[in-house]
Amino acid sequence: MSEEYVLEMRDIVKRFPGVVAVKNGQLTLKPGEVHCLVGENGAGKSTLMKILSGAQPMDSGAILLSGKPATIHSPHHAQQLGISMIYQEFNLSPYLSVAENIYLGREPRLGKSPFINWSKMYNDARSILNRIRVNLDVRKPVNECSVAQQQMVEIAKAISFNSRIIVMDEPSATLTDHELDALFELIAELKRQGIGMIYISHRLEEIFAIGDRVTVMRDGEYIDTKPVSDVTREDIIRMMVGRALTHEFPKEVFDLGEERLRIEGLSRKGGFKDVSFSLHRGEIVGLTGLVGAGRTEVARAIFGADRIDAGQIFLDGKPITVRSPQDAIRQGIGLLTEDRKNQGLILGMTIRENTTLANLKSLVRVLFVDRGRERRITSDFVRELQIKTPGIEQTAQNLSGGNQQKVVLAKWLFTESKVLIFDEPTRGIDVGAKVEIYRLMNDLVRKGVCILMISSELPEVLGMCDRILVMHEGHLAGSLDRKDATQERIMKLATGETLASIA
Amino acid sequence: MPHVATATSGRPAASTFLRVYGFLLVALALECAAFEVIARYQGIRPFLSVDNLILILNQSAIYGVVSVGMTFVIIAGGIDLSVGSLIAFGGVVGALVTRALADAGWWALGAGWAAAIMAGLAAGCFSGLFITRFQIPPFIATLAIMSSVRGAGYLIVGGSPVSDLPADYIFLGRYNIAGHVPVSVIVMLVAFAGGGILLNSTPFGRHVRAIGGGAESARLSGVPVNRVKWIVYCMCSVLAIVGGLILSSKMRSGDPTVGVGDELQVIAAVVVGGTSLSGGRGTIMGTFIGLLIIAVLATGLTWIGMESFGQQVILGIVILAAVLMDRFKGAA
Numbered sequence: 121m122s123e124e125y126v127l128e129m130r131d132i133v134k135r136f137p138g139v140v141a142v143k144n145g146q147l148t149l150k151p152g153e154v155h156c157l158v159g160e161n162g163a164g165k166s167t168l169m170k171i172l173s174g175a176q177p178m179d180s181g182a183i184l185l186s187g188k189p190a191t192i193h194s195p196h197h198a199q200q201l202g203i204s205m206i207y208q209e210f211n212l213s214p215y216l217s218v219a220e221n222i223y224l225g226r227e228p229r230l231g232k233s234p235f236i237n238w239s240k241m242y243n244d245a246r247s248i249l250n251r252i253r254v255n256l257d258v259r260k261p262v263n264e265c266s267v268a269q270q271q272m273v274e275i276a277k278a279i280s281f282n283s284r285i286i287v288m289d290e291p292s293a294t295l296t297d298h299e300l301d302a303l304f305e306l307i308a309e310l311k312r313q314g315i316g317m318i319y320i321s322h323r324l325e326e327i328f329a330i331g332d333r334v335t336v337m338r339d340g341e342y343i344d345t346k347p348v349s350d351v352t353r354e355d356i357i358r359m360m361v362g363r364a365l366t367h368e369f370p371k372e373v374f375d376l377g378e379e380r381l382r383i384e385g386l387s388r389k390g391g392f393k394d395v396s397f398s399l400h401r402g403e404i405v406g407l408t409g410l411v412g413a414g415r416t417e418v419a420r421a422i423f424g425a426d427r428i429d430a431g432q433i434f435l436d437g438k439p440i441t442v443r444s445p446q447d448a449i450r451q452g453i454g455l456l457t458e459d460r461k462n463q464g465l466i467l468g469m470t471i472r473e474n475t476t477l478a479n480l481k482s483l484v485r486v487l488f489v490d491r492g493r494e495r496r497i498t499s500d501f502v503r504e505l506q507i508k509t510p511g512i513e514q515t516a517q518n519l520s521g522g523n524q525q526k527v528v529l530a531k532w533l534f535t536e537s538k539v540l541i542f543d544e545p546t547r548g549i550d551v552g553a554k555v556e557i558y559r560l561m562n563d564l565v566r567k568g569v570c571i572l573m574i575s576s577e578l579p580e581v582l583g584m585c586d587r588i589l590v591m592h593e594g595h596l597a598g599s600l601d602r603k604d605a606t607q608e609r610i611m612k613l614a615t616g617e618t619l620a621s622i623a
Numbered sequence: 624m625p626h627v628a629t630a631t632s633g634r635p636a637a638s639t640f641l642r643v644y645g646f647l648l649v650a651l652a653l654e655c656a657a658f659e660v661i662a663r664y665q666g667i668r669p670f671l672s673v674d675n676l677i678l679i680l681n682q683s684a685i686y687g688v689v690s691v692g693m694t695f696v697i698i699a700g701g702i703d704l705s706v707g708s709l710i711a712f713g714g715v716v717g718a719l720v721t722r723a724l725a726d727a728g729w730w731a732l733g734a735g736w737a738a739a740i741m742a743g744l745a746a747g748c749f750s751g752l753f754i755t756r757f758q759i760p761p762f763i764a765t766l767a768i769m770s771s772v773r774g775a776g777y778l779i780v781g782g783s784p785v786s787d788l789p790a791d792y793i794f795l796g797r798y799n800i801a802g803h804v805p806v807s808v809i810v811m812l813v814a815f816a817g818g819g820i821l822l823n824s825t826p827f828g829r830h831v832r833a834i835g836g837g838a839e840s841a842r843l844s845g846v847p848v849n850r851v852k853w854i855v856y857c858m859c860s861v862l863a864i865v866g867g868l869i870l871s872s873k874m875r876s877g878d879p880t881v882g883v884g885d886e887l888q889v890i891a892a893v894v895v896g897g898t899s900l901s902g903g904r905g906t907i908m909g910t911f912i913g914l915l916i917i918a919v920l921a922t923g924l925t926w927i928g929m930e931s932f933g934q935q936v937i938l939g940i941v942i943l944a945a946v947l948m949d950r951f952k953g954a955a
């Protein structure tokens with residue numbers, strides 16, 4: 121009976137100092153199946169997969185490959201056993217070509233010589249890309265490829281190892297809708313070729329798009345495995361968080377106050393041109409558009425992270441100049457960046473140190489940081505945001521992806537800014553915690569903070585924003601009020617059509 | 624809910640201290656014990672004594688002062704190769720100015736120190752300028768400064784050391800307070816204490832570690848990255864100058880040839896003390912213990928009669944062992 125599975129993981133246990141990351145991990149995988157793995161932030165999904173791919177040793181449990189017990193010593197060993205993992209951060213060498221990356225460390229040689237057989241390497245790489253129907257120049261350096269293309273290269277690399285099992289940990293988080301479609305087509309192709317895939321995502325709609333079965337984990341425990349056709353979105357959420365979620369978007373509408381932030385004619389060469397808008401007290405404004413439309417660039421410019429070529433920023437009616445992020449923070453503007461690893465967190469520092477970094481001066485007594493107050497404040501945030509950690513002295517590196525995101529959020533909440541720009545604030549955050557973050561946004565708005573939320577997830581934009589600005593190729597294509605906004609209208613604006621043609 | 628954090632209250636206790644420094648302290652203790660045993664076995668004078676302790680501290684004072692600055696530089700993700708040259712330069716400038724004003728007594732000494740420190744600040748500013756404004760890698764920027772400062776030292780004295788210095792000049796290097804405690808040791812201890820407080824308890828210290836741990840994240844959190852780097856290099860250069868003043872005072876001359884290769888000795892102390900060369904992680908206390916481990920080694924090996932070539936071999940082994948053990952500790 122167990123021969124029908126390419127993979128069985130049984131009773132897996134993994135402890136870290138102060139945490140049992142996986143208490144009772146169970147997972148089976150059939151050939152040609154897409155098995156979705158879901159659960160709250162810190163539920164142990166990534167850890168279970170790191171055990172499978174040999175990146176972490178397990179404390180106890182059993183792994184069976186095609187019915188035979190296996191011990192996986194290292195990522196390299198896992199690859200030899202036919203298991204490949206696609207991490208969110210790719211392990212590609214940026215200046216090498218696509219083909220060189222696929223065959224890194226096992227380049228075909230000219231006979232027995234030490235020299236690389238380039239033509240064979242390029243041909244082999246091309247045939248692998250053909251096999252998964254990806255159209256990409258194999259000589260192109262990886263750093264010139266888009267994120268989606270890099271992901272394709274990772275998958276091609278996995279195929280080249282003749283992998284029977286491919287694990288994808290939140291592969292969709294950094295993709296545009298269009299790229300996501302391409303990924304799904306690729307997954308379908310791999311299915312046809314009999315490859316089993318484990319797919320982790322916090323976007324539950326994806327499960328219904330591609331999943332065959334779904335396994336839910338909670339607090340390191342295995343909850344259940346179900347065929348996707350037998351469950352609803354609500355069922356999955358209930359299994360994940362242990363209760364039903366009443367409102368996914370707990371939007372509260374407040375009275376519009378006076379203007380807080382106004383942007384006039386903001387331009388930056390190669391990024392965006394002549395962008396003007398204003399934000400008022402009491403509102404959450406969404407900034408959306410296709411990836412690459414210039415949303416993040418606008419945010420960075422307002423925050424002083426990039427120079428602007430023209431334009432003026434007004435805060436509370438007064439013109440301000442923002443020369444650096446430091447300047448922006450001092451004047452009350454904060455930016456939660458989309459890339460938490462390189463731009464949001466100091467991974468080697470603790471939760472406490474990360475939380476207070478942007479507003480350390482408020483903790484200074486005489487010349488010194490008031491550690492006691494710092495600890496109290498951090499503990500409050502950990503409780504309020506339900507950050508799963510054994511303590512506030514845990515280094516950020518050791519947190520699960522979603523919990524890292526919550527620490528970044530805590531950092532900006534602690535700055536007590538007047539204007540907060542959130543760039544993809546709920547990326548990698550589980551459905552339950554998302555609701556908590558939306559509630560926090562409501563609280564902030566009630567206190568007079570105004571929020572500019574950049575997001576690619578239209579349901580979230582539609583659900584939480586009072587007004588939606590849509591960008592298209594560096595221009596502000598239009599603005600929609602909450603009551604007039606629909607997915608279709610946003611998409612039309614985002615792809616360059618005018619409002620008149622919709623109305 | 625077992626995962627959710629409870630507020631951890633209270634100061635980091637003695638147990639934290641032991642967890643962080645225990646390994647280094649054990650290494651130091653073992654080292655002292657080994658020399659003591661060998662000394663007894665050989666029938667020479669015992670190694671462990673108050674006099675010897677003061678001797679070791681005295682001999683490590685110069686590297687000690689400089690290593691405080693180097694720790695900051697390395698934690699901030701940089702490196703400073705110019706400190707060896709600055710040690711020589713500080714002595715030369717201090718000696719020249721003191722001699723020129725010799726009639727002014729103590730004032731001359733003060734003026735010499737002040738002039739040397741100003742020169743150090745200038746050098747630090749140059750390093751900072753190239754590293755922040757022009758984005759030159761610290762290794763290269765400070766390599767250039769190292770060369771220029773070394774040359775400048777020779778140029779201003781015209782080749783031969785500055786001698787004929789007033790008797791007061793030995794104050795920093797050879798004077799003992801209360802008959803026993805060398806001034807140089809006090810200067811070093813003050814540097815360590817000040818450095819430790821600066822790194823652990825002030826926003827500046829937090830910023831230094833944040834920059835080393837991730838400069839872009841730090842910048843986007845409002846950390847004044849360039850200013851902090853600038854200050855760090857100035858601090859390191861000034862401390863190197865102070866080290867140079869102590870050395871020149873010990874020798875009662877301003878010699879432009881001294882200090883060659885000292886940057887590596889200083890970096891060794893920092894690294895043995897557990898500071899990561901890739902930045903973001905390290906402690907002043909660790910550097911102090913690392914310094915002692917190396918100083919005890921040098922003194923002990925001499926004590927038991929090993930000649931200097933053998934000492935160098937063993938120093939190399941100790942550096943490797945220390946870094947390996949640290950890695951091991953990190954993995955466990």
Ligand SMILES: Nc1ncnc2c1ncn2[C@@H]1O[C@H](COP(=O)(O)OP(=O)(O)OP(=O)(O)O)[C@@H](O)[C@H]1O
Pocket residue numbers: 136137139140141142159160161162163164165166167168508509517518519520521522523548550626
């Ligand atoms: N190296 C580590 N050291 C200490 N604790 C760790 C380490 N790696 C993971 N953990 C802890 O194990 C738990 C499970 O983490 P894991 O990354 O598997 O969660 P996850 O389900 O992938 O969550 P997310 O959806 O947020 O990515 C978390 O509480 C995390 O803090």
Ligand SMILES: [Mg+2]
Pocket residue numbers: 165166167289520521522
């Ligand atoms: Mg994860």
